[in-house]
Amino acid sequence: MAGVLVYVESDGERVAPISFELLAAARELAQSLGGDVEALVAAADTGPLVGELGAADTILEVTSPALAGYLPEAQQLVLVEAIRARKPAVVLVGYTSAGLDLAAGAATATGLPVVAYCTGLRAEGSDVVADSQLYGGKLVATTTTSTPAVFSVVAGSFAEANGHAGGRGERIVTAPPAGLAQLRSRVLGTTGAGGGAVDITKAERVVSVGRGIGGADNIELAEELATAMGAELGASRPVVDSGWLPKERQVGKSGMTVKPKLYLAVGISGAPEHLEGMHDAGLVIAINTDGDAPIFKVADYGTTCDLFDLLPAITALLKPAG
Amino acid sequence: MPEVEPERVHEDQRLVFEGMDISGGWNRMFEQRVIWQHDISALDRVTGIPGAESLGYCYQCGKCTPACPVDHVGDYSPRKVFRRTQVGADLLTSPDLWLCTTCGNCLRVCPKEVNMLQIMPAVRERAVAAGQVPAELQKAFENTFQYGNPMGEPARKRADWVAEAGAPVTILSRGPRPVDVLFFVECYWSYHPRGRDAARAFARTMATLGIDWGILGAEEKCSCDSQRAAGERGLFEMVAEQNIATLGRYQFQRLVTPDPHAYNSFRNEYPRLGGAYDVSHYTQFLAPLMAQLPWQRELPYRVTFHDPCYLGRHNGEYDAPREMIRQIPGLEFVEMFRCKENGYCCGGGGGGMWLDSFTGQHTQQRLSERRVREAVETGAEMLVVCCPYEVSRFEDAVKSTGNQGKLLVRDIIELVDEALH
Amino acid sequence: MHIAVILKQVPDLVEEVEVDSQGTDIDRDSVKWKLNEFDDHALEQAVLLKESSGAEVTAVALAADGVDQLLYAAVARGVDRAIRVTTASARTDAPAAAAALAGVLADMGVDLVLTGVQAVDDLHGQLAPILATRLGWPHVSVVSRVSLEGTEAEVTQEYSGGRMATLEVDLPAVLGVQAAPRPPRYVPISRLRQVMASAELGSAAAAAAAPALGSTVTRLAAPPQGQGAQMLEGRPEAVAEQIVALLRERGLVEA
């Protein structure tokens, strides 16, 4: 019983960024707890993925046609089998859709404790001390958990950069679990992003523009930034009233209520009617030339730079070079 | 659509009646005209709702149309509502159902006493029961149920404004004692930053006057008058019962509130639920005391005043706020063209406060925007109000009509406070 | 077709959430509770399925102070029955809830269990996968639409970045609902009060004991927090760099 097992997420072609964070966390834990960093990758064809997993000492590959497309039932079977076979001290799963399916499910199937919403992990003797964000981030719970145990880790908690190399990269091909022959669920199809009508209430990042943007022609500036960030455009009411952006993008009392992880308020003063629609946002950054604007009372970070200078500068930094 | 048959004519070739020969054209008679062949079940469905009967009284004189503030910015008046319903439109699913601000101006002029103040809440109640509520309004209802205020602010923060009042304020829930005046702060003065400015100015003025007063603090809940007008009678009754129980635990001589909507419900609705109080609007309470105030300076402003519908038309009080304005030293007062009984509506009543987008989609401009333009036309540099809804509405409208820098919006109590310091 | 929708109350984050004197749990007496917002969506999805397929829906919640109110609200929203489940343990974490509910649900003979995908206090994992694994049923979380075809459910599962998949799951199954296809409907308070005066809540006792957690909370505290915004100074290019660094640090944009 040793080592840290990382459940690797992918779309079948590329490893998801969260998995590199987990590999970085796993390396830190393995240094204290001892044992290897093991990466479990389950797909119809693991070929394109293993090359990206240089941070692992061993790469456990499970391939089967039944693993084409992400199916919670199939992935849980593979993860449970791997935990039983490898007996890791710690299992790390991302707090993503897959993490919501698998972490607690696999822990229950193997009788291990599970700790969710982790933003920090460290070893203490043979225990793991974890910090978890509870109550919408209003409180942090510190737990001590005896190993073996499963942890689901919030994205952005560990440096992805440390999760690309440094392992031995040995490949171990494992037979798929027998249960894959009797699945009770199937993938019918997948759709990519961008389909359907805009729904800013579900966006993880929102770039919201206010009257400070000055006119319809300038919306483009915010649009370019939003594209570079993978964000949706939001707006204060005057922007919608003026017809610079459509109604479904209005944030506030008489518009949408958004809860993104990032809310960038551009040229918005922060009237209470506007704040009503975004007070549950995670990180709030405000750009407003008026240092006394009420938006700065609710923002985490602020700047009084002119938006016309600042937006293009941020966009330029985010655009892939070349 | 109802089937319209061609007019049918009856004409007897030969007819002698009481000795008179009225054959042919002389006895020509027409059958009932087309109007009677319409299916009026849509109207019957509305007038069958208890409270909405009077819609059926309308005889299409059209007096209400120029009186209705919504028709000035859109296409809506009681006459139109009647006519559309009469020819088959379903009021329960029509946008018309949510446009009335229950301002009461139509009732003032209607010869038939078609009473939108009763019709609208009653019909809306049916729509609410059927789950047909505009989303913004639904949010306000849910917030009121969960937090006791339509904004969804924490109940515990209801009295937070007190901290920076610069004058002592007794919070009865923290230390009960008999007071002379129980001040019912209401939601917008409790939570809205501009409302809180007014609440603090009020607290300082009360201290200057040496009045023995207190507030309920976190125990106070929305009076719910506007939720009632917007069709949530059940919510109104539940919260009103809670407020009546809370008020019953404290000793006070009189109830004073800055909110004309709360004033209206305490005066006209709460007694039916067993809560009878000696209630006044804060202007009614303070106007007679103005002479006692130690004025420190003159305020050199040219001001105009907006009558709140629920203080004026609904409860007949036009003088108290004007008396206060008259006594503040230095002010020059001009009336707007539409004032007092014919005052224009800010658009916030009857649930309009929580239907901003909805109303926006069915009118050419907000009522508050039109009112701000009227205020600017008088040449006043300040629009003075005494309803908590209005500061937020008009300040927003000043910006959206491009009148920033030309017109300030102030509650009367803020001017009193300014002249005292 | 019998659907169970599992409801639970969570602290209302609009109000203050305080830590108790031991510093390891919230002060449960001062908390204001409300229905978990994801459970609210699960409830709406269940009622929509009832309306579209004629399924029978039972709302189920662990007994606790205030839970009756929540169950009455579910009846007013359109479920057929509401049941409060009593347990020997005072624990409400997901492993304890799953242990209590698994037996009760199996006895009820339900075909489909819907519950919220997560809750703000799910420190020890989410209910849907734990319950499903205990029952030996398949499960899907982060579901945003459910339809029923015979003995199967067709569901939409959402992933980050707006990607989605359609999955088919044999019943019985457990689904963790992220969002119903439409916002939860409004219940007029008059109807709620009627239901509270007339409806009867059912009850059931859980047989299973709560499992050990293997994990202890040693501290619960608010994260360090500044008042108002920290201002970023400098020329626009320098501020832009600071902002991008912040976003990368927090994994909000790709590095």
Ligand SMILES: Cc1cc2nc3c(=O)[nH]c(=O)nc-3n(C[C@H](O)[C@H](O)[C@H](O)COP(=O)(O)OP(=O)(O)OC[C@H]3O[C@@H](n4cnc5c(N)ncnc54)[C@H](O)[C@@H]3O)c2cc1C
């Ligand atoms: C009943 C009601 C409902 C409402 N509902 C909503 C709602 O749902 N949503 C909503 O947003 N509002 C709503 N409002 C309107 C609200 O009161 C405010 O008027 C509105 O939010 C102001 O929008 P804003 O911040 O874009 O504009 P402003 O308040 O005019 O602020 C513009 C800001 O841009 C800044 N700025 C200007 N130029 C620059 C520059 N070059 N660089 C950086 N900063 C610059 C200025 O300093 C200023 O702070 C509602 C109002 C009412 C009365």
Ligand code: SF4
């Ligand atoms: S009450 Fe006012 S808004 Fe309503 S119909 Fe009458 S005049 Fe128009």
Ligand code: SF4
């Ligand atoms: S004033 Fe009265 S009777 Fe005349 S049209 Fe209007 S509602 Fe009808």
